[in-house]
Structures are given as C-alpha cells and as structure tokens.
Amino acid sequence: xxxxxxxxxxxxxxxxxxxxxxKYHGLNLSEAMIFGIGSGYFFAYMPFVKLNGIPxxxxxxVPGMIFTKAAKRLGIKxxxxxxxKQPKRAMAELDKVLExxxxxxxxxxxxxLSYFTPAYRFHFNAHNMAVYGKEDNTYFISxxxxxxxxxxxxxxxKKVRFAKGPLSPNGKMYYPIxxxxxxxxxxxxxKGIKQxxxxxxxxxxxxxxxxxxxxLSKRLRxxxxxxxxxxxxxxxxxxxxxxxxxxxxxxxxxxxYAAFLQEVAEVMQDDRYNELSKEMTKIGDKWRNxxxxxxxxxxxxxxxxxxxxxVANLILEIADDEERFFIEIKKLxx
Amino acid sequence: xxxxxxxxxxxxxxxxxxxxxxxxxxxGKYEKVLSKGWEPKNIVNxxxxxxxxxxxxxxxxxxxxxxASPIMHYMAKTLMNITLLADYIELPKWKVKRHLKPKGFxxxxxxxxxxxxxxFEISVDELLNFKP
Numbered sequence: 001x002x003x004x005x006x007x008x009x010x011x012x013x014x015x016x017x018x019x020x021x022x023k024y025h026g027l028n029l030s031e032a033m034i035f036g037i038g039s040g041y042f043f044a045y046m047p048f049v050k051l052n053g054i055p056x057x058x059x060x061x062v063p064g065m066i067f068t069k070a071a072k073r074l075g076i077k078x079x080x081x082x083x084x085k086q087p088k089r090a091m092a093e094l095d096k097v098l099e100x101x102x103x104x105x106x107x108x109x110x111x112x113l114s115y116f117t118p119a120y121r122f123h124f125n126a127h128n129m130a131v132y133g134k135e136d137n138t139y140f141i142s143x144x145x146x147x148x149x150x151x152x153x154x155x156x157x158k159k160v161r162f163a164k165g166p167l168s169p170n171g172k173m174y175y176p177i178x179x180x181x182x183x184x185x186x187x188x189x190x191k192g193i194k195q196x197x198x199x200x201x202x203x204x205x206x207x208x209x210x211x212x213x214x215x216l217s218k219r220l221r222x223x224x225x226x227x228x229x230x231x232x233x234x235x236x237x238x239x240x241x242x243x244x245x246x247x248x249x250x251x252x253x254x255x256x257y258a259a260f261l262q263e264v265a266e267v268m269q270d271d272r273y274n275e276l277s278k279e280m281t282k283i284g285d286k287w288r289n290x291x292x293x294x295x296x297x298x299x300x301x302x303x304x305x306x307x308x309x310x311v312a313n314l315i316l317e318i319a320d321d322e323e324r325f326f327i328e329i330k331k332l333x334x
Numbered sequence: 335x336x337x338x339x340x341x342x343x344x345x346x347x348x349x350x351x352x353x354x355x356x357x358x359x360x361x362g363k364y365e366k367v368l369s370k371g372w373e374p375k376n377i378v379n380x381x382x383x384x385x386x387x388x389x390x391x392x393x394x395x396x397x398x399x400x401x402a403s404p405i406m407h408y409m410a411k412t413l414m415n416i417t418l419l420a421d422y423i424e425l426p427k428w429k430v431k432r433h434l435k436p437k438g439f440x441x442x443x444x445x446x447x448x449x450x451x452x453x454f455e456i457s458v459d460e461l462l463n464f465k466p
Binding site: 009010011032052053111115116117119120122123145146147148164165168233234237238240241244245249250251255256258259262277281284285288291292294295296298299 | 335346347350351352353354355356357358363364366368372373374375377378379381382383385413414415417418421422
C-alpha cells in the first residue's frame with residue numbers, strides 16, 4: 001500500500017514534513033511559510049551545549065517547536081505520540097495509521113539512515129521524515145532533505161525511530177487530524193513574526209538573539225589563544241556546519257526567511273515586506289561570506305594571518321544588521 | 335544569493351543527493367534550487383571526519399599498548415562516547431568503562447559480547463579478534 005503522496009525536497013526537514021503532510025490533506029503552505037509562522041528563525045550560542053565535545057550555535061529553536069507553534073497558529077490539530085521503550089508498539093501504531101490512508105511524520109536519528117551520505121551520518125536525533133506507505137517489510141519514506149523519495153526496511157526504520165542519545169526520538173510520530181476550513185493566515189503570520197522579533201531582540205539572557213551573536217563573536221576571537229590552533233579550527237568548523245550542513249536552505253535559515261517575507265508581501269499586499277526580504281538576503285549573503293572565510297581559516301589556507309578576528313568582525317556586523325532588521329519589521333506588525 | 339551563484343561543487347554528497355538551496359531567480363523571486371555542494375562545507379565536514387579518524391588512531395594505540403580493549407576502537411569508529419554507548423548497551427556507565435579495559439573485556443560473558451557486537455553491527459568474532 002502506497003499513498004498518493006508527493007515527495008517535495010525542502011531546505012529543512014521539520015518544515016518540509018509539515019508542509020508535505022498538509023499538502024496531502026489539501027492545504028498548500030510552503031516550507032518557508034511554515035517556517036515563518038512557526039517562528040523558525042533564531043540564534044542561540046550556549047557554550048556549555050556541546051556536540052562531539054564542541055559547543056554548538058543554533059540558528060533555530062529547539063526541535064519540534066516550529067512544528068508545534070505553526071500548527072497552533074494555523075488552528076491545525078495534530079496527533080502526537082511517543083513510545084518510550086516500546087518499539088513494537090511504535091511500529092504497530094505506525095502501520096495502523098498508514099492503513100487509515102494517513103501519511104505520518106516521524107522523528108528519527110540520522111546515524112542509522114542507510115540512504116544518507118556517510119559524511120552526514122552523525123548521532124543527531126532530531127531529523128524528520130514522512131512515511132507514506134508499506135509493502136511487506138519495506139516502508140516508503142519521504143525525507144525532505146533528499147532529492148528523491150526512498151525506502152527503509154522495517155528493521156532499519158525501527159533503529160532510526162529508536163536511536164539513542166540526546167534528543168532521542170522514542171518513536172515519536174505525528175499527523176494532522178483536523179484542519180480548519182478557513183485559516184486566518186494573516187494573524188498566524190503576525191504572531192510568527194512578532195515572536196521571532198521578540199526572541200531576537202529582547203530575551204534578557206545574553207546567549208540568545210542578537211546579543212547571542214555578539215557573544216559568539218567575543219568568544220570566537222579568543223579561541224586560538226584559549227584552545228590552540230587545532231581545537232580552535234574544530235570549533236570554527238562546527239559553526240560552519242551548523243550554518244550550512246543539511247537542512248538550513250543556506251546561511252542558517254536566513255534565505256528561507258527571506259523567501260517567507262516575499263510570500264508575506266503577497267498575502268498582505270504590502271511591498272514593504274519585499275524590501276525587508278532584500279535586507280534579509282543581504283544578511284544571508286553575509287553569513288555565507290562568514291562560512292566561506294571561516295572554512296579557509298580552519299583549513300589554514302586563509303591568506304589572512306588574523307583569520308579569527310576577521311570572522312569575529314563579520315559576525316559583529318551581522319548582529320547589527322539583524323538588530324536593525326527586526327526593529328524595522330516590528331514596526332510593520334504593530 | 336542569486337540562482338546562478340548557487341555553488342555546484344561536487345563533494346560530500348556526490349552521487350547520493352543534491353540539497354535544496356533557497357536563491358533568487360531572474361524575476362527577483364525566491365525559489366528552491368538543487369545544489370551539488372559547496373567547497374566550504376566540504377572543508378569543514380572533512381575536518382570533522384579527520385578528528386574522528388584521530389580518535390580511532392588514538393584508541394588503536396591504547397589497544398596495542400594493552401591499555402584498552404577492542405571496544406574502544408569500535409566506540410570511536412561508531413562515533414560514540416561512553417555515555418552514548420552505555421545508553422545503547424543499556425548498562426550503567428561505570429560498567430562500560432570497565433569493559434573498555436582489557437581486564438574487564440576478558441570477563442565479558444557471551445551474551446554481553448553479543449550485545450556489544452550487535453550495537454557495533456559486527457560479529458562477536460570480529461570483536462574478539464580485533465587487532466589494531
């Protein structure tokens with residue numbers, strides 16, 4: 001049994017899955033729209049949160065939040081289930097929902113994804129994909145970060161759903177059970193933008209939003225002296241991976257947000273959002289420039305002997321730009 | 335970023351997939367463009383894997399000098415640390431730490447060996463006969 005489900009490649013897995021699931025039920029909202037409404041844009045630098053012993057910067061809120069917020073703001077009811085230490089029940093429940101002709105979103109770990117490029121197979125557990133059918137022991141899977149739809153065997157899928165470690169999915173699955181006839185898109189958009197602007201400008205802890213970007217800049221400048229060349233390069237490399245490696249659509253989601261703003265301009269019939277989209281594109285281009293220079297610095301190929309100071313300065317400039325951007329956008333949603 | 339500037343540098347995803355990149359087309363509108371990859375991404379990903387290889391080499395040296403058991407090799411190879419491995423093996427960390435020493439490894443029962451082998455996706459023989 002294979003549902004008539006369209007595989008749509010997306011920049012980011014969480015938004016991509018929701019967008020595809022809703023499309024199956026007849027509601028056309030792009031990945032970018034879900035991202036904006038769900039307040040997916042973010043920045044956090046918490047030096048004590050580490051992956052492979054190296055601090056991570058996050059360009060999005062905690063996994064699952066975009067999805068929860070977007071659904072709530074659109075008035076969509078989702079069924080969510082987790083199955084702690086019950087893999088058999090988790091698989092049986094998935095089959096049961098598929099039998100009802102409903103595609104299902106699942107959370108999984110990427111380490112066990114046989115179809116992934118080995119280069120990306122780290123122990124990262126907040127990946128999302130949609131399951132849209134089953135024949136014998138094979139599941140049909142739409143993983144938004146893949147170019148084409150793929151399959152997993154039942155044994156593989158169970159491993160993916162019960163990956164261990166931080167953010168372990170515990171078999172998490174979700175699917176829409178009620179989509180309202182009329183959706184107040186404008187109100188949902190306003191709420192999404194407002195929350196993002198607040199997060200970026202007003203969280204009173206200096207690790208988040210624009211303040212967090214400035215904090216990263218300050219810390220990053222000291223890495224070579226504090227950690228030595230090799231370790232500093234590993235830290236900087238991880239920043240670039242967070243910005244660009246699978247699932248951000250480029251520049252740590254900044255380009256997806258720019259795409260969202262273009263859609264907002266149309267919904268609101270307000271060209272000022274197009275202007276802001278252009279500003280956001282410039283911000284994204286600056287992050288890309290940061291990634292490019294940072295990678296050269298990591299590799300020791302930078303012609304700039306003072307590579308860390310240079311990239312730290314780039315980030316400071318971005319912090320100023322993002323601050324100005326969100327002050328401006330806040331004026332539009334009053 | 336403009337559509338024609340979306341990089342197409344072959345690298346870490348070659349032959350497996352292309353990735354969505356948001357970029358502006360000729361009409362100034364955003365669209366999803368498939369990218370084969372980008373050199374800075376290749377650089378940082380390679381760096382991450384080089385560090386993992388160093389961890390494996392370090393484990394192998396310890397095994398050679400009799401300071402560690404084969405489990406340390408496979409733990410590094412599967413990108414785990416003690417916390418994660420203990421989670422998969424469903425044992426407390428202090429027990430896993432013991433099994434990482436040659437002395438503790440020798441005392442492992444068949445069932446426990448099978449458990450480790452299963453998590454590492456190898457056979458018990460491979461685990462027992464591992465030579466760095």
